[in-house]
Amino acid sequence: MNKNSKNNELRGIYDNVMLPNYSPANFIPKEAKGSRIWDLDNKEYIDFGGGIAVNSLGHSHPSLIKALSDQSQKFWHLSNYLSNEPAINLAKQITDSTFAENVFLSNSGTEANEAAIKIARKYHSSKGDQRSELVSFKNSFHGRSLLNISLGSSEMHRNGFEPLMPGIKHGEFNNESDLEKLISNNTAAVIVEPVQGEAGVFKASNEFIKRLREECSKKGTLLIIDEVQSGVGRMGTLYGYMQYDIEPDIVTSAKGLGGGIPIGATLTTQSIGECMQPGTHGSTFGGNPMACAVANEVLNIVNNKDFLNDVLEKEKLFLSFLAEFQTKGVFSEIRSSGLWIGCDLIDKTSNEVLEQAYDAGLIMVSAGSNCLRLAPALNITNEEIEQGIDLLKEVLL
Numbered sequence: 001m002n003k004n005s006k007n008n009e010l011r012g013i014y015d016n017v018m019l020p021n022y023s024p025a026n027f028i029p030k031e032a033k034g035s036r037i038w039d040l041d042n043k044e045y046i047d048f049g050g051g052i053a054v055n056s057l058g059h060s061h062p063s064l065i066k067a068l069s070d071q072s073q074k075f076w077h078l079s080n081y082l083s084n085e086p087a088i089n090l091a092k093q094i095t096d097s098t099f100a101e102n103v104f105l106s107n108s109g110t111e112a113n114e115a116a117i118k119i120a121r122k123y124h125s126s127k128g129d130q131r132s133e134l135v136s137f138k139n140s141f142h143g144r145s146l147l148n149i150s151l152g153s154s155e156m157h158r159n160g161f162e163p164l165m166p167g168i169k170h171g172e173f174n175n176e177s178d179l180e181k182l183i184s185n186n187t188a189a190v191i192v193e194p195v196q197g198e199a200g201v202f203k204a205s206n207e208f209i210k211r212l213r214e215e216c217s218k219k220g221t222l223l224i225i226d227e228v229q230s231g232v233g234r235m236g237t238l239y240g241y242m243q244y245d246i247e248p249d250i251v252t253s254a255k256g257l258g259g260g261i262p263i264g265a266t267l268t269t270q271s272i273g274e275c276m277q278p279g280t281h282g283s284t285f286g287g288n289p290m291a292c293a294v295a296n297e298v299l300n301i302v303n304n305k306d307f308l309n310d311v312l313e314k315e316k317l318f319l320s321f322l323a324e325f326q327t328k329g330v331f332s333e334i335r336s337s338g339l340w341i342g343c344d345l346i347d348k349t350s351n352e353v354l355e356q357a358y359d360a361g362l363i364m365v366s367a368g369s370n371c372l373r374l375a376p377a378l379n380i381t382n383e384e385i386e387q388g389i390d391l392l393k394e395v396l397l
């Protein structure tokens with residue numbers, strides 16, 4: 001250990017002053033550009049983690065910096081007593097490009113999901129139908145509020161935080177034969193991810209989503225698609241639901257929408273949204289003009305056919321390189337959906353590999369104890385991909 005390391009000095013303070021709910025790397029980033037990060041000791045890293053699918057356009061993208069700095073000269077916050085141009089433009093862009101007609105803006109995926117469930121319940125109660133049940137799926141992840149850990153099924157996320165929210169049933173993901181029993185006339189909403197990212201990049205099958213839509217429509221249940229991680233180009237389409245032949249009732253978005261600025265959005269139709277009259281729900285910071293100015297620019301860039309096709313080309317490039325790790329017996333399975341890749345390790349833990357990769361100069365994230373998850377910037381260059389793969393070879397081959 002280098003005693004003069006600026007990383008070590010600050011990391012030591014971290015351990016004393018921060019709640020110990022995370023265990024971050026032992027280096028501290030100083031600066032980042034594109035898919036490269038430099039730490040306080042000037043070491044360079046290739047970023048395959050993308051801030052867990054958040055930095056959709058990499059670090060320090062000039063257009064995002066401009067959007068943020070232009071808005072920062074105008075005003076930062078107004079409150080919901082006043083509307084603002086960036087928020088209106090963002091809602092217009094989202095509704096112009098999706099099934100949605102109404103948007104509620106918030107600050108995170110958790111809040112976007114919270115709003116989705118509240119809208120679903122309010123929708124039914126406004127029709128005199130008090131539905132108490134919700135359905136989600138095993139191995140899903142929807143956030144860390146008490147509602148969202150109740151929707152999710154991770155023991156680690158729930159343990160010690162009980163009592164959880166009652167009335168939630170957890171079905172088997174991708175098992176369409178269960179759906180008829182799972183969803184009843186008392187189910188207010190079903191929430192599902194098109195790809196279970198935290199579980200290790202497992203994509204919902206066409207048949208499953210199609211049957212889910214049919215069963216929800218039959219029972220009058222609202223279908224919520226949680227696109228917090230899958231949305232805004234991650235899967236190679238603007239939203240993941242667009243890869244299925246269905247219309248959702250509610251979609252939640254966050255992470256990549258802000259390209260690194262906190263934002264959440266809950267999208268729905270006007271006939272559902274109209275139950276949310278003034279005073280029913282709100283957020284102090286939701287619709288923040290700085291966040292919305294950046295998100296508008298993210299969508300200007302990502303919501304483009306060529307850009308999205310390029311995401312799929314880069315997925316192919318990644319897969320062509322990663323195949324070698326599978327043939328050499330390092331990964332048992334590789335799953336992908338756009339620039340979102342899960343690699344199951346055979347005889348190492350993900351934490352062990354993440355640490356070794358940091359030493360080599362590569363940043364990744366994990367999904368559970370034996371899956372490496374890659375969710376890089378959607379505009380990562382081919383050169384950055386090749387460089388990162390070379391570092392991964394140093395670690396694993």
Ligand SMILES: Cc1ncc(COP(=O)(O)O)c(C=O)c1O
Pocket residue numbers: 107108109110111113141142143144193197198226227228229230254255
């Ligand atoms: C599918 C999904 N939903 C919800 C969330 C929670 O989002 P946030 O951490 O912004 O609250 C996440 C975060 O990883 C997610 O992947």
